[in-house]
Amino acid sequence: xxxxxxxxxxxxxxxxxxxxxxxxxxxxxxxxxxxxxxxxxxxxxxxxxxxxxxxxxxxxxxxxxxxxxxxxxxxxxxxxxxxxxxxxxxxxxxxxxxxxxxxxxxxxxxxxxxxxxxxxxxxxxxxxxxxxxxxxxxxxxxxxxxxxxxxxxxxxxxxxxxxxxxxxxxxxxxxxxxxxxxxxxxxxxxxxxxxxxxxxxxxxxxxxxxxxxxxxxxxxxxxxxxxxxxxxxxxxxxxxxxxxxxxxxxxxxxxxxxxxxxxxxxxxxxxxxxxxxxxxxxxxxxxxxxxxxxxxxxxxxxxxxxx
Amino acid sequence: xxxxxxxxxxxxxxxxxxxxxxxxxxxxxxxxxxxxxxxxxxxxxxxxxxxxxxxxxxxxxxxxxxxxxxxxxxxxxxxxxxxxxxxxxxxxxxxxxxxxxxxxxxxxxxxxxxxxxxxxxxxxxxxxxxxxxxxxxxxxxxxxxxxxxxxxxxxxxxxxxxxxxxxxxxxxxxxxxxxxxxxxxxxxxxxxxxxxxxxxxxxxxxxxxxxxxxxxxxxxxxxxxxxxxxxxxxxxxxxxxxxxxxxxxxxxxxxxxxxxxxxxxxxxxxxxxxxxxxxxxxxxxxxxxxxxxxxxxxxxxxxxxxx
Numbered sequence: 001x002x003x004x005x006x007x008x009x010x011x012x013x014x015x016x017x018x019x020x021x022x023x024x025x026x027x028x029x030x031x032x033x034x035x036x037x038x039x040x041x042x043x044x045x046x047x048x049x050x051x052x053x054x055x056x057x058x059x060x061x062x063x064x065x066x067x068x069x070x071x072x073x074x075x076x077x078x079x080x081x082x083x084x085x086x087x088x089x090x091x092x093x094x095x096x097x098x099x100x101x102x103x104x105x106x107x108x109x110x111x112x113x114x115x116x117x118x119x120x121x122x123x124x125x126x127x128x129x130x131x132x133x134x135x136x137x138x139x140x141x142x143x144x145x146x147x148x149x150x151x152x153x154x155x156x157x158x159x160x161x162x163x164x165x166x167x168x169x170x171x172x173x174x175x176x177x178x179x180x181x182x183x184x185x186x187x188x189x190x191x192x193x194x195x196x197x198x199x200x201x202x203x204x205x206x207x208x209x210x211x212x213x214x215x216x217x218x219x220x221x222x223x224x225x226x227x228x229x230x231x232x233x234x235x236x237x238x239x240x241x242x243x244x245x246x247x248x249x250x251x252x253x254x255x256x257x258x259x260x261x262x263x264x265x266x267x268x269x270x271x272x273x274x275x276x277x278x279x280x281x282x283x284x285x286x287x288x289x290x291x292x293x294x295x296x297x298x299x300x301x302x303x304x305x306x307x
Numbered sequence: 308x309x310x311x312x313x314x315x316x317x318x319x320x321x322x323x324x325x326x327x328x329x330x331x332x333x334x335x336x337x338x339x340x341x342x343x344x345x346x347x348x349x350x351x352x353x354x355x356x357x358x359x360x361x362x363x364x365x366x367x368x369x370x371x372x373x374x375x376x377x378x379x380x381x382x383x384x385x386x387x388x389x390x391x392x393x394x395x396x397x398x399x400x401x402x403x404x405x406x407x408x409x410x411x412x413x414x415x416x417x418x419x420x421x422x423x424x425x426x427x428x429x430x431x432x433x434x435x436x437x438x439x440x441x442x443x444x445x446x447x448x449x450x451x452x453x454x455x456x457x458x459x460x461x462x463x464x465x466x467x468x469x470x471x472x473x474x475x476x477x478x479x480x481x482x483x484x485x486x487x488x489x490x491x492x493x494x495x496x497x498x499x500x501x502x503x504x505x506x507x508x509x510x511x512x513x514x515x516x517x518x519x520x521x522x523x524x525x526x527x528x529x530x531x532x533x534x535x536x537x538x539x540x541x542x543x544x545x546x547x548x549x550x551x552x553x554x555x556x557x558x559x560x561x562x563x564x565x566x567x568x569x570x571x572x573x574x575x576x577x578x579x580x581x582x583x584x585x586x587x588x589x590x591x592x593x594x595x596x597x598x599x600x601x602x603x604x605x606x607x608x609x610x611x612x613x614x
Contacts, residue, residue, distance in 0.1 A: 205493065212494075216431050273539050
């Protein structure tokens with residue numbers, strides 16, 4: 001844990017899984033944190049579980065006196081959220097966010113907050129759960145946080161923001177927003193689209209019942225439903241704001257899938273075996289990088305496997 | 308645990324994850340078990356870890372005196388394995404297997420073992436690991452085991468085989484081989500094909516490096532690599548033997564994915580939101596059925612989340 005807090009007071013706008021986790025992490029580092037959410041029920045719940053030092057009843061009140069504002073709303077709501085809080089912003093305040101697409105967010109914030117210091121960010125972390133109760137301080141530990149500063153960003157601001165995420169346990173990378181969007185299109189957005197798709201396909205068959213799909217889900221389908229249980233609003237906005245990169249990656253995926261289909265149709269076992277062997281190496285690298293663990297996954301509710 | 312062993316001596320042919328787990332489960336129920344694998348290195352390893360009461364050096368020797376033989380080889384190798392052991396089979400022995408596709412296996416075994424009692428089976432359980440060390444007795448606990456008896460199967464044989472799987476902790480279902488293959492095409496085979504495909508797509512890009520894909524895999528891609536690390540030989544054979552059902556399901560998936568692509572291209576947020584909301588309900592049902600648990604998955608090597 002860092003002993004130096006790079007900010008004195010953080011305002012967190014949007015108190016879902018990510019906003020709640022930012023608030024919890026800030027509290028764990030003894031940084032004053034004020035929260036706000038546009039939904040009164042979420043504010044009430046956030047107060048009940050003491051998600052922040054204070055929960056404000058307006059965005060303007062929440063950002064008052066903050067030297068950092070972190071927008072944790074769906075990426076399609078960034079512009080609206082920024083305009084709502086703008087009158088309360090202190091001079092010199094740094095504005096950041098946690099959105100999963102970055103070029104669209106950068107444009108929306110630049111338009112909504114002219115003259116303000118803005119450095120968009122994306123902690124590549126999450127679970128399939130949503131809402132203020134889902135947040136926890138350790139969410140960012142050992143995960144990457146990508147900062148996408150505009151060309152004219154103040155290096156001191158960038159350093160302070162990086163220090164905050166490092167204090168939260170994240171490893172920080174800096175890249176431009178367009179490259180971020182391309183990388184995340186393949187590592188996150190396309191996987192989610194495909195998972196959402198197959199879960200829909202499976203639930204809409206005539207000769208296989210939905211109860212059979214659920215019953216026999218342990219054969220692989222189960223893992224897709226976890227991803228496809230993610231927040232619908234967040235993901236709708238990701239696909240709408242990162243459309244071009246997602247469509248680019250989807251086009252490549254479609255071509256590769258057509259090749260595998262051709263191999264199956266032709267009974268080409270060599271082609272299939274070669275493809276399936278190649279993909280094993282990637283898995284090994286991910287485990288070596290500490291982004292997942294090697295323990296086998298066989299339905300973790302049982303607590304009955306080898307340890 | 309069952310106190311009555313429905314078989315006195317089981318022969319397990321093929322000592323990978325599934326064969327090893329059958330052997331371990333039989334041992335745990337004090338049923339004598341002899342193992343055999345065509346690979347001498349696997350036999351040596353199986354002996355070293357005492358995977359069975361005895362490891363035979365030939366299939367004929369392994370099945371000698373057994374009242375149940377369980378074939379645990381890739382589905383494409385069933386016919387060959389069956390012919391190799393045929394001379395050693397005792398009169399009245401029951402033959403079964405654990406293959407992931409059933410119509411092709413039923414045909415191969417009927418051809419290789421004319422006049423023998425055969426009831427194919429498929430325990431819907433597994434991990435992404437392979438080899439004799441991967442096996443463990445609890446693999447089948449709380450999982451489904453599907454039996455696909457031919458029309459002329461002896462009801463007493465079916466009852467004994469069901470009792471064995473129930474003793475191993477599985478819940479048994481009976482269905483015909485063709486329906487099995489259709490159900491598994493959607494719950495297991497198509498998910499594996501898609502996971503193998505996207506992992507290949509992601510490892511073959513120009514503007515995104517493989518190290519970036521690995522680095523930022525926690526955003527969703529990671530979960531696909533787990534499935535795509537499964538045994539290449541086993542999966543090659545599944546796609547070759549269950550070709551028609553897999554191609555049927557793949558066709559439906561392709562049409563649904565094209566619809567989502569159209570919605571993204573058109574900026575149709577309502578369509579996306581509706582689809583993503585519908586898929587959440589399936590996830591809830593799977594958790595209620597005990598086929599996965601509700602704990603969030605955020606990279607399990609960290610041991611640092613809320614508990």
